[in-house]
Amino acid sequence: MATTREAEYPQDSVGRVVPQRAVWDVPFVLKSGSRLPGYELVYETYGELNRSKSNAVLVCHALSGNHHAAGYHAGETRPGWWETAIGPGKTIDTNRFFVVSPNNIGGCHGSTGPNAINPETGKAWGAEFPQVTVEDWVASQAALADLLGIERFAAVIGGSLGGMQALYWAIEYPDRIGHAVAIASAPWLSAQNIAFNEIARHAIQTDPDYLDGGFLEAGKIPERGLMLARMLGHVTYLSGFGLGQRFGREIRRGDLSGRGSLEFEVESYLHYQGRNFAGKFDANSYVNITRVLDLFDLRAKHGGELAHAFKDATCHFLILAFSSDWRFSPERSKEIVDALVAANKGVVSAVIETEHGHDAFLLQEPAAYHRLFRAYMDRVALGCG
Amino acid sequence: MRPDLEIISELIAPESRVLDLGCGSGALLFHLQADKSVNGYGLEIDREHILECVAKGVNVIEQDLDEGLANFSDDSFDFVVMTETLQAVKRPDKAIDEMLRVGREAIVTFPNFGHLACRLQIALQGRMPVTGHLPNQWYDTPNTHMCTFRDFEQFCRDRGIPIRERFVVNNVYNNNWLINRLPNLFGTTAYYRIGRA
Numbered sequence: 347m348a349t350t351r352e353a354e355y356p357q358d359s360v361g362r363v364v365p366q367r368a369v370w371d372v373p374f375v376l377k378s379g380s381r382l383p384g385y386e387l388v389y390e391t392y393g394e395l396n397r398s399k400s401n402a403v404l405v406c407h408a409l410s411g412n413h414h415a416a417g418y419h420a421g422e423t424r425p426g427w428w429e430t431a432i433g434p435g436k437t438i439d440t441n442r443f444f445v446v447s448p449n450n451i452g453g454c455h456g457s458t459g460p461n462a463i464n465p466e467t468g469k470a471w472g473a474e475f476p477q478v479t480v481e482d483w484v485a486s487q488a489a490l491a492d493l494l495g496i497e498r499f500a501a502v503i504g505g506s507l508g509g510m511q512a513l514y515w516a517i518e519y520p521d522r523i524g525h526a527v528a529i530a531s532a533p534w535l536s537a538q539n540i541a542f543n544e545i546a547r548h549a550i551q552t553d554p555d556y557l558d559g560g561f562l563e564a565g566k567i568p569e570r571g572l573m574l575a576r577m578l579g580h581v582t583y584l585s586g587f588g589l590g591q592r593f594g595r596e597i598r599r600g601d602l603s604g605r606g607s608l609e610f611e612v613e614s615y616l617h618y619q620g621r622n623f624a625g626k627f628d629a630n631s632y633v634n635i636t637r638v639l640d641l642f643d644l645r646a647k648h649g650g651e652l653a654h655a656f657k658d659a660t661c662h663f664l665i666l667a668f669s670s671d672w673r674f675s676p677e678r679s680k681e682i683v684d685a686l687v688a689a690n691k692g693v694v695s696a697v698i699e700t701e702h703g704h705d706a707f708l709l710q711e712p713a714a715y716h717r718l719f720r721a722y723m724d725r726v727a728l729g730c731g
Numbered sequence: 732m733r734p735d736l737e738i739i740s741e742l743i744a745p746e747s748r749v750l751d752l753g754c755g756s757g758a759l760l761f762h763l764q765a766d767k768s769v770n771g772y773g774l775e776i777d778r779e780h781i782l783e784c785v786a787k788g789v790n791v792i793e794q795d796l797d798e799g800l801a802n803f804s805d806d807s808f809d810f811v812v813m814t815e816t817l818q819a820v821k822r823p824d825k826a827i828d829e830m831l832r833v834g835r836e837a838i839v840t841f842p843n844f845g846h847l848a849c850r851l852q853i854a855l856q857g858r859m860p861v862t863g864h865l866p867n868q869w870y871d872t873p874n875t876h877m878c879t880f881r882d883f884e885q886f887c888r889d890r891g892i893p894i895r896e897r898f899v900v901n902n903v904y905n906n907n908w909l910i911n912r913l914p915n916l917f918g919t920t921a922y923y924r925i926g927r928a
Contacts, residue, residue, distance in 0.1 A: 683792055684802045687772055690748070694785055696778075696793040714778055721785040 355418060358433045359425060360392040360440050363417035365456065368493050374451075374486070380476030383465050387490055388456030389413045389448035392432060393440035395496070401730040402496040403438060404487060405447040406504035406511035409579075409635055410627060413449035413456065416440075430710045437720045438503065442727045446494065451486050452478040452634045460630030461562060473559020473630050480507075480642050484514045488522065501525040501726045505707035506674060507635075510642050513682070516659040517644065525726050527664045527719075529707045530671050532678035533652050533685070534643035539673065542582055543636040546575035550629045559630050568629045573620030575632060580619050585670035585703035652685035662692040664722045666715065668706040669699045694722060732762055734904035735840070735920070739812060742838050742896055742924045743767065747809035750834060752796055753816045755780050757789035764789065797821055800829045808834040815920075817841045819873040824886070831927050836895065840922045845879030845915045864902045864919040880915045883923070891928035898922040 355361040365388050374382040390413050395402060405415050405428065416432035418425050432438045432445055449457040452475065460475040491499065502515040502523050509531025516526040532539075550556055553571030557564055581589070593612035600606035609617075648655040663686055667679035676697040686693040698715045700706045706715065732740075736759045743749060745767040751760055754773025757780070763769035774794040775781050784791035794802075797820065811834030813826070818841050820826045830837040842864045843849075849860035859869040867874065878886075880899070887894055899918035900906045910917045 680802065687792070688804060688807065690770060692790050693772075694781075694791050696781055718778075718782060718785065721782050725785060725788055 358435050359429065360417035360433050362420060363390050363392065363414070363426070364420075365390050365413055367456070368490055370489065374482075376476055377479045377481045378477050382451075382458060382476070385451055385458040385486065386456075386462070387448045387451070387458075387486060389446060389490060390415065390417070390426075391447070391494075392416050392445040393443050395444040395494070396730070398731060399496055400498070400500060401443050401727075402491070402494070402499050403443045403445050403726075404491070404499045404502045404515070405432065405438070405445055406483075406487070406502065406508035407447070407450065408504065408506040408508045409632075409639065410576075410623070411508070412453055413447050415447040416445070427708065430708065431716070431719070437716050437723055439723065439727070442730070443500065443723075446490070446496070446499075448487060448490055450478075450483045450635075452483075452631060452638065454628030454631040459628065460559075460634060461628045470562045471630075472562055473633075475630060475634060477634060477637055477641075479638055480510055480514050481518070483638075484511055484518055487511070487515075488519060491522070498522045498524065500730050501527055501723070503527040503529075504531070505529040506531060506704065507639055507642075510639075510644075513644060516661050516663065517655055520658050520660045523661045524729055525662050525664065525722075526659075527666075527722070528679075528682065529666045529719075530668055530674045530679075530704055531665075531682070532674045533655075533682050534645060535640050536678070540640045542578065542673070543640055546578055547633050547636055549574035549578070550633060553629075556629060559633075561629065567624065569621070569624040572624035572627060572629055572632065573617075576623040576627075577616040577620040580616060582673045583704040585672065585701055588670060588701040588703050591701060652681065653688035656686055656689040656691055659689070659691055662725075663694070664719070665693060665695040666707075666719065667695075667697045668703065668715075669697055670701050671704040671706065673704040694718075733758060734900075735814070736762060738898055738900070738904070738922050739814065739838055739840070740767070742898075742922065743769065743810050743812075745769070748807070750774070750803070750808045750811045752800075752811065752813040752830070754784065754789070754791060757784035757787045757791060759812070759814075760784075760789045761787045796826075799825075800833050803833045805832055806835065810834055810836050810838055812838045814838075814840045815842065818876050818878065820876070823876050823878075827886075827892070827925075831892070831925070836924060836926050838922065838924050840920055841878070841883070842874070842920055843880050843915065843918055844877040845881060846919050847916050850916075880918065880921050883921075887925060893926045893928070894923055895926050896922075896924040 368387045371384045374385050411427050414426040415428040416426040434441050449455045452459045454461045460471045464471045502512040504512045509528030512526040512528045515523045550571035553568035555566040556568040596611040598609045598611050598614045600608035644655045645652050665679050665683050667676035683695040700712045749769050749771040751773040754775050760771040760773050772790045776795050781791050811830040817823050817839050848862040852860040899914040899921045902919045
């Protein structure tokens, strides 16, 4: 049975993947000063690490992502979140690169996070899980690289919050990164973005089933809050034009007369996305990780000067933005690019025309996006020897 | 290497910081990077050209020149280069001002409207010139601000902009005694290195 199913995986997919686990029994002091007694990272790898260990690429996930970036888990028909980009012959070509994709600390899909057991209490962390930051993530990813024997990543790549991790790698570990790829990202969170995050958190935290974060103990899920948070997120990740193109004013069911309850196609889509998400994502993780975004500011340790933040970076940068992305707009990418030029760093940047908004980074379209990204990855591969 | 790039390259000091406005396929920056250890950035809007730059390992930023250079601070570059484009921007005077704000020196090249062929077509046929170095018709030309070498040099004099170097060629990039003697009549393209007033 299993072999039959495997033969059905698309040719350009890495096929069946099995998550792996790395465990550290030593305490991890977070940037906040809080201490994790130990931690675990669940991760996936695709492709083969070459003999000189020079072809490793780190893929960093965004707010709702996880370690499952490509291929298929046993018995599942949906591939990983970046199947469009990762695979044999694809943009991040697994015939050439060894791709490492961890789930970040504070997440809820296997790495140490709010839904994991706190060894000191024997109970799930819940809302007691300490606030993490991009800095903590990058430090834990570097520890994973050590464990895998990877001295230096040929590239660290991510979209949105993932791109912020790539930029942070460039600054924090200049000797351990050849290229930083930040797609639809920003050098710090705008007030507007913090505002959207707070609406999402408020929806979750005021859900009666949230129970001040203690819902796991009570065997409940704050489904309404999570749904609202996700529905709001989805609207902001797409453009108005894109939503119109996709759903228009089509009515799925019901009408004015009141027969059946009226539902537009776009509502149906949002309900589906929200409900699906509420069943898969831990509410405390969502609260914690939206705060990771809010707290992100590359300038913070560098006197408020972005160009100064990049001064020690030695890697080359690819900075991409999407024309209709209003959550992390092209202007935000431009801020990064201008600072890189002022700091004398190598950079390629472009704004890709698309109506797909922020979520375009996950998609197969537009073709111009993958053409440029791929051309850049060809350069990365040249440097792998 | 393309002869026009060879000429520009001669005007640029080694190890300098260069901004190439409308860098095309990145050929100039590639050459400057390899042979002169120049740290260069190109601005380009054509998608295919951007891909060519990436393939060459040239720094390229998608940016429309008509939107200006406001995102670059004063003295960011040693040289700002604009090849064969000055006559096609909305305001050449403002473009020159911006180039000399962002860079300590600027290198500009443009086609000469005072060339003999142009003068003859206007004088004898009474028509707008269409020549080897200016192939477009009046209605589809991107060149909205044509000038002669003499015009440009007068512009520089009026503004106190020093011309540090000038190199004039014909349309096969040759330079002979006739061109040197009467550049505004026999030269098709000039390469100017200019400084701040």
